[in-house]
Amino acid sequence: MIARLRSLARRIRAWTIRGDKPIEWLGPEEASLIPPRRLWLGPDDPIGHYFRWIWEYLAYLTLVAGLRREEAVLELGCGHGRTARGLLFYLRSPGRYVGLDIDHERLEDARARITRRSPDFQFVGLDVRSGHYNPDGALDAARCAFPFGDGEFDVVYAASLFTHLLPAEAVNYLRESRRVLKPGGRCLFSVFLLDRYRGPGTPTSPAYEFDHALPGFDGVAVKDPAHPDNAIAYTEKTLRDMARAAGLDVVRVIPGLWSESPGLAVNEQDLILLTPRS
DSSP: OHHHHHHHHHHHHHHHHHTOOOTTOOOHHHHHTSOOGGGSSSTTOOHHHHHHHHHHHHHIIIIISOOOTTSEEEEESOTTTTGGGGGTTTOOTTOEEEEEESOHHHHHHHIIIIITTOTTEEEEEOOBOBTTTBTTOSBOTTTOOOSSOTTOEEEEEESSSGGGOOHHHHHHHHHHHHHHEEEEEEEEEEEOBGGGOOOTTOSSSGGGOOOEEOTTOTTEEESOTTSGGGSEEEOHHHHHHHHHHTTEEEEEEEOOSTTOOSSOOOSSSEEEEEEEOO
């Protein structure tokens, strides 16, 4: 232990002399925007994984969804504001961000870290029942309304939310997303597409194996039949049909890395871009 402490002290002195900083270094402002590890979805994830979500979703929202700096954006399933961080220095008035989530502890943390600094970033709670995240919630995800007026947002997005929504819930969230969209609005959602799944042992993780059809639904499969909302996948046709019923069209599909399929892959999950039906 003493030898390790001496080695660390020598490295710190070397950094000071050279003017370098350790690889773990973050400035005070950046560090203040990172939530406590106990609130991370993966508390043992490396810091690089945390930052990857921030900057990847800034790129997806701008380059894929065409989010402009003055637009209003709604995130579904925002958690502690991980992807909101990437928009802090991008959006400008009248542009604004609203995050919606069912985890009140993470929402309070996001308000303390982000809203206090940037009032145009708001975090709103919705007490929706979820077997995976909020089993005692008062509202049914298949019937609840988002607490916003019609046509409030230019862009609605969700990072790894539809991967936990059962079909009736997903249809309702699609319908509500359509309702709160302005004319010309866009939706960007990450999903697992069964069309990309090539069987057990092929994805990047066993958590992404969908070998159980969801009873009563065509084109839907789950990882764990006992807990279907832990991870759920849809065929592209099924998602297109659900979107069409909600008044949306899928206009672009971008494959993800999860399936280890050959060719182009961008996000960890597949991405779908949707626009209102004309």
